[in-house]
Amino acid sequence: MLDNAEGYVTEDGRKIGGVVMEMKNITLRFGGVVAIKDISFDIREGEIRAIIGPNGAGKSSMLNVISGFYVPQEGEVWFHGAKRPQMRPFEVAQQGIARTFQNIALFEGMSVLDNVMTGRLGYMKTNIFQQALWKGKAESEEVENREAVEKMIDFLEIQHIRKTPVSRLPYGLKKRVELARALAAEPKLLLLDEPMAGMNVEEKEDMSRFILDVNDEFGTTIALIEHDMGVVMDLSDRVVVMDYGKKIGDGTPDEVRNNQEVIDAYLGVSHD
Amino acid sequence: MAQTQSGAEGMQSLPALLHRNATQFGDAPAYREKEFGIWQCWTWAEAAKEIRALALGFLEIGVARGDHIAVIGRNRPAHYWSMVAAQMVGAVPVPLYQDAVAEEMTYVMEHCGAKYVVCGDQEQVDKVIEIQENVHQIKHILYTDKRGMRKYDHSQMNALDDIKAEGSAGHARFDAELDKRIAELTYDDTCVMLYTSGTTGKPKGVVLSNRNVIESAKNSAEFDHLNRNEDILSYLPMAWVGDFIFSIGQAYWCGFCVNCPESADTMMTDLREIGPTYFFAPPRVFETQLTNVMIRMEDAGKLKQRMFHHFMAHAKRVGGLLLDGKPVGFGDKLIYALGNLLVYGPLKDTLGYGRFRVGYTAGEAIGPEIFDFYRSLGINLKQLYGQTEATVFITVQPDGEVRADTVGVPAPDVELKIDDSGEIHYRSPGVFVEYFNNPASTASTKDAEGWVATGDAGFIEESSGHLRIIDRAKDVGKMADGSMFAPKYVENKLKFFPDILEVVLFGNGKDRCVAFINIDLTAVGNWAERNNVAYASYQELAGHPRVLETIKSHVEEVNKSVAADEMLSGCQVHRFVVLHKELDADDGEMTRTRKVRRGFVEDKFHDIIAALYDGSKSVSTTTEVTYEDGRKGSISATLEIVDAPVVTVAQHKVAAE
Numbered sequence: 028m029l030d031n032a033e034g035y036v037t038e039d040g041r042k043i044g045g046v047v048m049e050m051k052n053i054t055l056r057f058g059g060v061v062a063i064k065d066i067s068f069d070i071r072e073g074e075i076r077a078i079i080g081p082n083g084a085g086k087s088s089m090l091n092v093i094s095g096f097y098v099p100q101e102g103e104v105w106f107h108g109a110k111r112p113q114m115r116p117f118e119v120a121q122q123g124i125a126r127t128f129q130n131i132a133l134f135e136g137m138s139v140l141d142n143v144m145t146g147r148l149g150y151m152k153t154n155i156f157q158q159a160l161w162k163g164k165a166e167s168e169e170v171e172n173r174e175a176v177e178k179m180i181d182f183l184e185i186q187h188i189r190k191t192p193v194s195r196l197p198y199g200l201k202k203r204v205e206l207a208r209a210l211a212a213e214p215k216l217l218l219l220d221e222p223m224a225g226m227n228v229e230e231k232e233d234m235s236r237f238i239l240d241v242n243d244e245f246g247t248t249i250a251l252i253e254h255d256m257g258v259v260m261d262l263s264d265r266v267v268v269m270d271y272g273k274k275i276g277d278g279t280p281d282e283v284r285n286n287q288e289v290i291d292a293y294l295g296v297s298h299d
Numbered sequence: 300m301a302q303t304q305s306g307a308e309g310m311q312s313l314p315a316l317l318h319r320n321a322t323q324f325g326d327a328p329a330y331r332e333k334e335f336g337i338w339q340c341w342t343w344a345e346a347a348k349e350i351r352a353l354a355l356g357f358l359e360i361g362v363a364r365g366d367h368i369a370v371i372g373r374n375r376p377a378h379y380w381s382m383v384a385a386q387m388v389g390a391v392p393v394p395l396y397q398d399a400v401a402e403e404m405t406y407v408m409e410h411c412g413a414k415y416v417v418c419g420d421q422e423q424v425d426k427v428i429e430i431q432e433n434v435h436q437i438k439h440i441l442y443t444d445k446r447g448m449r450k451y452d453h454s455q456m457n458a459l460d461d462i463k464a465e466g467s468a469g470h471a472r473f474d475a476e477l478d479k480r481i482a483e484l485t486y487d488d489t490c491v492m493l494y495t496s497g498t499t500g501k502p503k504g505v506v507l508s509n510r511n512v513i514e515s516a517k518n519s520a521e522f523d524h525l526n527r528n529e530d531i532l533s534y535l536p537m538a539w540v541g542d543f544i545f546s547i548g549q550a551y552w553c554g555f556c557v558n559c560p561e562s563a564d565t566m567m568t569d570l571r572e573i574g575p576t577y578f579f580a581p582p583r584v585f586e587t588q589l590t591n592v593m594i595r596m597e598d599a600g601k602l603k604q605r606m607f608h609h610f611m612a613h614a615k616r617v618g619g620l621l622l623d624g625k626p627v628g629f630g631d632k633l634i635y636a637l638g639n640l641l642v643y644g645p646l647k648d649t650l651g652y653g654r655f656r657v658g659y660t661a662g663e664a665i666g667p668e669i670f671d672f673y674r675s676l677g678i679n680l681k682q683l684y685g686q687t688e689a690t691v692f693i694t695v696q697p698d699g700e701v702r703a704d705t706v707g708v709p710a711p712d713v714e715l716k717i718d719d720s721g722e723i724h725y726r727s728p729g730v731f732v733e734y735f736n737n738p739a740s741t742a743s744t745k746d747a748e749g750w751v752a753t754g755d756a757g758f759i760e761e762s763s764g765h766l767r768i769i770d771r772a773k774d775v776g777k778m779a780d781g782s783m784f785a786p787k788y789v790e791n792k793l794k795f796f797p798d799i800l801e802v803v804l805f806g807n808g809k810d811r812c813v814a815f816i817n818i819d820l821t822a823v824g825n826w827a828e829r830n831n832v833a834y835a836s837y838q839e840l841a842g843h844p845r846v847l848e849t850i851k852s853h854v855e856e857v858n859k860s861v862a863a864d865e866m867l868s869g870c871q872v873h874r875f876v877v878l879h880k881e882l883d884a885d886d887g888e889m890t891r892t893r894k895v896r897r898g899f900v901e902d903k904f905h906d907i908i909a910a911l912y913d914g915s916k917s918v919s920t921t922t923e924v925t926y927e928d929g930r931k932g933s934i935s936a937t938l939e940i941v942d943a944p945v946v947t948v949a950q951h952k953v954a955a956e
Contacts, residue, residue, distance in 0.1 A: 040450070177335035182446075187564035189336065240447055 034071060037264050044072030046105075047216060047248055048093065053102035055088055062088040063099065064272040070216070075242055075249045077259045080269035081292060086252045087129065089269065090218055093250060094126050095119040120149050125214035127205045129221045129252075135194040139204050142193055143179060146211030147172040179207045182244070183237060199230035203237070210241060217241065219251035223258055231255065235262055256293075260284065268292070312484040312509045314387045316551040321347035324554060327527060330376040333561035333569055341376060343554065349376075351477070353384035353459070355466030358473040360415070360439050360457070364389035364480065367411045367492065371395045371404075371427070372419020374533040374559045377443045377459055379547060381417045386490065389480045390415075393492045393504070394537040396891045398884070400929045401429040407494050409434045411504055411735060417459060420444040424451070486510045491547075492735055493540050495687045496890035504735030505540075505687045514728040515690040516548035518711040522695060523657045527554035529577045530654070534559075534566045539892060540687040541661075545579055548690075570651035578658035582665035583893070585680070587821070588650055589669050590797050594825050610638035611675070618643075618675030623699045643676045652678050659683045659695075662892060664768075664787070666795030667703035674701065682706050684766060688744065688751055689713075690729030694766045705765035715766065721756040722772045756785075774897060776807035782869035784812070786897075789870045792857045797822040798849060801882050803900055805908055806870065813911035814875040815904065816850055817841075817882055838879045838936055847941055850877055854943040862946035871945045874911050876918070878904075879936035885925045911940060 034043045048070040055063040062085045070076045070093075078086050091097040092104065095114045104111045106122065114122075125146070133142050150172055157165040180186055183203050188196060193204060202222060209217060222238065223231045235258055241247050253259045259266060260280040268276035268283055270292040276283045283289055310316050320329065325344030332339050341349065362368065368385040370392055372378045382392035393411050395404060397419060408416075408430055416437060418424045424442050431437055440456045442448060448458070466473070490512045494502040519525075533546040546557045555577070560569035567588075596607055617631045627635075647653050652673075660670075661683045673680045679698065684706035685691040694715070696707035709715045713727040726749045733741045745751050756775050757768040769775060770787040778784050786804035793802045793816070800819040806812030818841050827834055827843075834840040858871040882888040888900050901908065903922070910918035921935040 174335065177337075181335055184562070186336070186561045187568070243449065244446065 037074075041073065041243075041264075043074045043264065046070070047072045047107060049105040050089075050092070051103045051105065053089075053092055053099045053104070055085075055092060055097055055099045061272050063092065063269075065102070066267075066269070066272075066274045067102075068267050068274065068277055070248060070250055071265075072248055073242070073246055074264040075238070075251070075262055077263035077266045078250065078252050078269060079254075079256070079259050079266055083271075084269040085272040086269055087220060090126070090220055090250070090252055093216075094124060094218055117149070120212060123213075123215035124218065125209040125212040125216075126218035127202070127209050127220060127222060129224060131198075131201050131205055133193045133201060133205055133208070136192060138190050138192055139185060139196070139207075140176065140180070140189050142204055143176045143207045143211050144172065146179075146208040147176060149212060150175075175213070176207075176211050179210050182210070182240070183207045199226050199233075202226070202230075202234065206234075206237065206241075210245075210247075213245075215248060217247050217249045219249065219253075221252055221254060223253055223255050231258060238262060310513065310552075311486040312386060312481075312488070313383050313490065313512070313547065313551050314481050314484065316513070317343075317347050317350065317383060320551065320554045324527065327554065328556040329550075329554075330379070330557050330559070331573075332376050332559040333565070333572075336561075338558075338572070346376070346380065349463070350380045350384050350387070352463045352467040352470075353380055354387035354477055355470050355473045356459075356462030356464075357384055357388045357390070357415075357466070358476060359466050359469055360462060362388050362390050362415060366390045366415065367393050367413040368415045368417060369393045369395055369408060369411065369413040370417045370537065371397050371423045372417070372443060372537070373397060373563060374535075374537055374542070374546070375419065375443060376557070376559060378417065378419065378537060379533075379557065381441075381459065382491065382547065383551075386484070387477065387481050389483065389488075391489045391492050393494070394543070395494065396496070396536055396538045397423060398536075399891060400885065400925070401426045402929070405430045405433055407502055407504075408437070410502075411492060411494075412436055414438045416440050418442045421447040424448065424456070484509065486513075487732075489732070491543055493538060493543065493687055496892050496894075503737055503740055506732040506735050507540075507690055508732050511690040511729050511731060512544065512548045513552065514712070515692055516544060516552040518728075519544070519692050519695070520549050520553050522697075522711055523577075525549060525553045525555065525577060525657075529553065529555035529656070530558060530573055530575050531555065531577050531579075532558050532560065532566075532570055532573050532575045534563070534570075535579065535581075536891065540691055541579060541685075544691045545577075567651070571649065572651075574648075574651055574654040575658075576654045576656040578652070578655060580658070580660055581662045581893070582660050582669065583663070585660060585665065585669055585673060586797070589672055590819070590822050592646070592650070593797075594821075597829075607642055610634075610642040611672075613638055614643060614675035615671065618677060619671060622674055622677055622679060623701065639677070647676055647678065652676075655679065657681070657698075661685060661706075663894070664791040665703065666791075668795065670703040683710075684768065685710075686753060688731045689725060689727060690731070692727070692729060693723075693725050693753070696765075700763070700765070702765070705760060705763070705767050707766065708764050709766075715759070716750070717758060718752075720772065721758065721769070721775075723753045723755050723757050723766070723768075724750045725753065726750045778806060778812075778869045779808060779810040780869065783866055784870060785867055786870070788864075788867055789814075789857065789861055789872065792860060793853060793872075796853045798826070798846075799853060801895065803882075803895055803897065804870070804872065805901065805911075809912070811873040812870050813908065814854070814872045815900070815907070816854075816875055816877045818846060818850070818877060820881075837881070838934065841877045841879055842936070842939060847877060847939060850875070851941050851943055854941075858943060858945050862948050868946075868948045872943050873945055874940055874942050876907055876911060876938050876940050878907075879920075879938060880922060880924060880934060883924075885927065886923070907938065916940060 034045055036042055046069045051067050053063055053066045078089055080086050092099055098113050153165040153168055222234055242249055266280055266283045268289045275288040276286040320343040326342050328340050329343040329346040330341040368390050370378050370381050385392040414436055416427050427440055441459045443459050445458050486509050488509055490507050490509045492504050492506050494504050535542045550557050558573045560566045613634055617627050617635055620627050655678050657679050659681055681696040681701050683695040685693045692710040694707040695710045713725055716724050730749055730751055754772050755768055756770055756772040757766055759766055770785045774786055776784040784807050789804050790802040793799050798819055801817035803815040804812055854872050861871050862868045884891050889895055906920050907918050917937055917939050919937045921933050923933050925931050
C-alpha cells in the first residue's frame with residue numbers, strides 16, 4: 028500500500044499525500060539511558076499518525092524530537108524534504124508545527140479567549156509600543172486574529188466559556204481549550220500528547236470527533252500519542268508501536284493489531 | 300370577527316407581512332444572531348432578500364404546493380427563514396423538536412409525510428438518514444451548518460446556503476412562479492403545522508392557518524402594546540407554538556427584532572447582552588435564575604448581603620404595588636428609588652432584565668415567592684394560559700391585575716366556558732383548523748360550533764373574573780373516601796422549594812397519597828458543598844440521609860398547608876421516596892416540554908409505588924435509562940422510603956398561609 032511514493036488512499040476514501048516529515052535512524056540518550064533506539068518512520072500529508080506503546084516506551088520523547096524540543100544524538104529529522112537543523116521553539120512554531128501537552132500547559136489565570144489568542148502570537152507583527160497605543164495596525168491586527176480565534180472557539184464548541192478563567196474549568200474542557208490554542212496557530216502538523224488521558228467515555232468521544240473534524244476540515248496532518256487502544260485504532264490511519272525505545276511495529280491499525288511482537292509487548296512477555 | 304374577511308389590514312400571510320416590513324422600515328433590525336463572538340444583524344430588507352432567495356432555491360429543488368418541509372434545529376435566523384420561505388412557495392413548514400431521538404422523530408416524519416427536511420447540523424442529518432431506513436418519502440435533505448458534511452452522499456442533499464445561491468442565480472427562471480405562489484396565499488391557507496408533545500398517546504399535528512396565527516399575533520400585540528422597537532430572545536424550542544407566535548407571528552406583525560443566542564449553553568450570557576424588552580420563559584428559567592442569585596449572594600461580602608436583604612425586604616412590601624400602579628407612600632417611593640439605584644437596577648442588569656417591559660411565564664405554575672421576587676424588582680412578569688390548539692392565547696393577565704395564583708382573564712376575542720365536570724372550553728379566532736390526518740381526534744376536541752375542550756379543570760373566580768386552573772381534568776380523581784385528588788396542587792407546593800425539582804403524586808382511588816421526588820442538583824449540590832457533604836453521583840446525593848431529612852421537613856410543611864384546604868386535605872403526602880434518577884424526556888418519563896407523563900411513570904416504577912403502599916422500609920430497583928445518543932443502559936439502586944408526618948384534619952386546623 029505504501030509503495031506509491033505519492034501517497035495512498037485510506038479505507039474511508041481520504042487521499043493521503045507525500046511524506047511531510049521523516050525520522051531517520053533517531054537515537055536519543057539521556058546520559059546512560061537510551062530513550063529512543065534507532066527509530067525510523069515517516070508522517071504523510073493529511074494523515075492521522077499514532078505513536079503507541081506501554082509506559083516508558085519513549086513515546087513522549089519521540090514527540091519531543093518531532094517538535095524539535097529534544098535534539099537526538101544520532102539520526103536526522105527531515106521536514107518538507109529538507110534536513111532540519113537544530114531549532115528554537117519559536118522557529119518550530121513558525122514552520123507550522125503546534126502541539127498540546129500531556130499535563131495541560133495553559134495560562135491558568137487567563138480567560139479561555141486570551142489563552143487561545145496566544146496561539147496567534149506568530150501572526151502578530153506589531154511591537155509592544157504599538158499595541159500599548161492601540162492604534163492603526165495594532166487594532167486591525169487584533170481584529171483579524173480575533174476572528175481566526177473565534178472560528179476555533181466555534182469549531183470546538185467552547186463559546187459558553189469564552190470569558191471564563193481557565194483555572195475554573197473542568198479537566199476535559201481544559202484539554203479542549205489547549206487544542207483550540209494549538210489550532211489557532213493554523214498548524215500544518217499538529218502534535219497531540221495523550222489527548223484523551225484522564226477523560227471519561229463521553230469526553231473521549233467528543234475529543235475523537237474533534238480530532239477527526241480537524242483533520243477533515245482543515246486537512247491538518249496529525250501525530251498523536253495515546254494510551255487508549257480503542258481510540259487509537261479507530262482514529263488513526265497508521266500506527267507506530269514502540270517498546271523500550273525500539274520500534275516494534277508500523278502499519279495500519281489492522282496490521283499492528285495482528286503483529287505478534289506488539290501483542291507480546293502489551294500482554295507482557297518477559298524480555299531478554 | 301368582522302374585520303377578518305379581508306385579513307387584518309389586508310395582511311393575509313406572513314410573506315405579505317414580510318413585504319410590508321421590508322418596504323416600510325427596511326433598515327430596522329429584523330434578526331440578530333451571535334456568531335464568532337459578535338452579534339450579526341440582518342435588517343428587514345436583508346432578511347426579505349434572504350428569504351426570497353431561499354424560496355427560489357426551494358422551487359429549484361422542486362418543492363410543490365402543499366408539500367411539508369420539516370425544520371429540525373436550534374433557534375437560528377436561517378431556520379426561521381426556511382419556515383417563511385416554505386410558506387412563500389405554498390408549502391407547509393413543520394418545525395420539530397431537535398432533541399427528539401430518531402425513533403420519536405420517525406413517527407412524526409411519517410405522519411406528516413415531509414418530503415424535504417431542513418436540518419441544523421450533522422447530528423440532525425444523521426438522525427434523518429437513520430429515519431430514512433423506515434420512512435422513504437424524503438426527497439431532499441438540506442442543512443445549515445456545513446461542518447463534517449463533506450463526506451456525505453450529496454445526490455439528495457444540499458447546504459441551505461448553496462440552494463439559496465442557486466435560487467438567486469436562477470431567479471429569472473423562477474421569479475414569476477414564486478410571485479404567483481405568494482399571490483395565491485389566502486387567510487385560510489395553512490401557516491404552520493406543529494406537533495403537540497402529548498402527555499398521552501402519539502403526538503398530533505396541529506394545523507394552524509394564517510388567520511389563526513395573524514389574528515392571535517395581532518390581538519396579543521395590541522393587548523400588551525407591543526411595537527417594532529421590541530427585542531426578544533428566541534431560545535425556546537422552535538417546534539413549540541409559543542416560539543412560533545413570538546418569534547414569527549408577533550415579530551412579523553409588529554416588526555420587532557428576533558435575537559438568536561450563540562448556542563444553548565450561552566443563553567444566559569446572550570440574554571444579558573441583548574436585554575430583551577419582551578420576554579417569555581417557563582417558570583423553570585426564573586427558578587434557576589433566582590437560585591443562582593441566592594447562591595451568589597451567599598458568597599458576597601457582608602455589606603452587599605445586608606444591602607441586598609434590606610432593600611429586597613422593602614421591595615417585597617412596595618415593589619409589586621408600584622408595578623400595579625397602586626398608591627404607595629412618598630417615603631416608601633423614595634426608598635424604593637434608592638434601592639433601584641443600589642440593588643434592583645444592577646441586579647436586573649445582571650439577570651438581563653434591564654430593559655424588561657413585559658414578559659410572560661406559562662406552561663406550569665410558578666411559585667408565588669419566585670413570581671413576587673421578580674415583580675417586586677419592577678419586572679413586569681405576568682402569567683398566561685394557552686395551548687397549541689388555541690395558537691397560544693386563552694387567558695392572559697392584564698397589567699395591574701397580576702397575581703401568582705390565577706392565569707388571568709380571557710384574551711381578546713376569546714370566549715370561555717366551564718362545563719359541568721369543571722373542564723375549561725374556549726372559542727377564539729386562534730382555534731386550530733384540525734389535527735392533520737386525524738378527523739377522529741379533531742372531532743373529539745373541537746365541537747361543531749368551534750368550542751375546544753382544553754382537558755384542564757378550573758374555575759372562574761367570581762370576584763375578579765380571573766381563571767384559576769386546578770389540574771389536568773383527567774388527573775383529577777377521587778380518593779378511596781371520596782374526597783378530591785388533585786395531584787398538581789400538592790406537587791406545585793412542593794416544587795416551590797428550591798431543593799425540589801420534580802414531584803409526582805399518586806393516590807387516585809387509594810386511601811392515602813404517596814410521592815416521588817426529584818432533587819434539584821444545583822440547589823442541593825450547593826448545599827452539600829457548603830455543609831461538607833461528600834457525594835460521588837446524583838444517585839448518592841439523592842439518597843443521602845441529610846438530604847432526605849431536609850426533603851422530609853419540606854413535605855411536612857406542605858402537608859400542613861394542604862391540610863388547611865378543606866377540599867384537598869386528603870392529598871397529604873404520607874410516604875415518599877427521593878428517586879435515584881432525574882425524570883427525563885429521553886426516557887419517555889416527561890414530554891419534550893418537560894411535563895410529567897403520569898401514566899408512564901406509574902407503569903415504569905410500579906415496584907416503587909407498591910413498596911410505598913405496602914409499608915416496607917426500602918426498595919431495590921433497576922431502571923432503564925437512555926443516553927443522549929439513543930443507547931440504553933440501566934441503573935440499580937436501593938431507595939429508602941420515608942414516612943412523612945401528616946396533620947390529622949379533624950384534630951386541629953392550621954391557619955391558612
